[in-house]
Amino acid sequence: MKIAIGNDHAGTDYKNQIVKYLESRDIEVINYGTNEADSVDYPDFVHPVANDVENEKVHLGIIICGSGNGAAMTANKHQGIRAALCWTKELAQLAREHNDANVLSIPARFTSLPQAVEMVKTFLDTPFEGGRHQRRVDKIACQ
Template sequence: MKQLAIGSDHAGFAYKEMLKPWLAELGYEVRDFGTHSTDSADYPDFAHPLAAAVASGELPQGILVCGSANGVCITANKHAGVRAAIAWLPELAELARQHNNANVLCLPARFVSEEQARQITELFLNTAFEGGRHQNRVGKIDC
């Protein structure tokens, strides 16, 4: 079974909860890093542990959801080896995988519908890194 990390703050909680059973149907074992309610929560409290799990190789990929996706993306990208990308269109998720080998998808819950969130996620999970000329660029990302 494929493994996947997921996390959100309060603004992304409903989308996280919507995605989890759908991802399970697609064959993913989903590890939930929280939050576990709609009570106000600080996104770094969930983004850091998820990003650490991806950076260490404990989990291969992750999905973070917050209102704009900016906060979780900025936080996740503080971890060496994490390439978090915001996608509000399926094409952005596809390019993030193809060209940047992104390993954390950041979804803006306030700017996409549930159906769009599923489409974006599915494309992210099913698109391969192209390598080639992009490999050299990706190799220059970490400090």
């Protein structure tokens, strides 16, 4: 499995812990995020993640900013992206099961590091249910 990850300054510590977790599972990580605490613009780090997911260069994406909102909004501008802003593992599970989310957006200022890692674990380990949910997912894309 290959994952693209992107973060702004608010998510650097989270990104580092998540990358360690992913590598412990032998998951290849493409890091588009900043490694610094200096202020940066999240779209610069989110668009490359969304591009890789959309172009199937990676299986899934993880994006991290302070609230998770800006990152999710940016990613969702891409036609093939279904980015889900999650702050609990239950939301991450439902995002995968019901919405076939392909990008997890984490609000670094509103979740703890252990919660974030647990969300990533759940997001990766939860399959899309399909069935009645597929019809709904098909209707998300603009015609």
